[in-house]
Amino acid sequence: MNKFKIQFDDMPPKELRGNSRTHWTGKIKPKKILQDTTIAKLREVDPGCMGKVKIKYTAFYAGRPIDIDNLITGMKYAQDCLAIEGIIKDDNPEHVVGMEVEYHRVPHKNQIKLIMEVFKVHD
16 A cells, blocks of 8 residues: 555644644553554554655644644654554655644534544655
């Protein structure tokens, strides 16, 4: 598979974002929920091994947008699932060669979502 996308019905949990002051014990439950959700979605798509990838996050937000660095940090555990599921060998810069974030304002909170697109990078 050369690309796939999965959709989350919300932004990454505030406890996992880069600007969070949450104690590590407060991150355990949101991390597990995010990873379990991500793994289930990845198994539905079943993309197979992709080698090197580029990731694009498209955020549909109402209110104030999450800063790019905080959004990417908040999705770290979802990105880890790519390695857990064998889609990439590791999530280091050798295997994740680029990340991009795009924002779109939506009028209502019930339209908030985050799309994670993963593109295979050919050598």
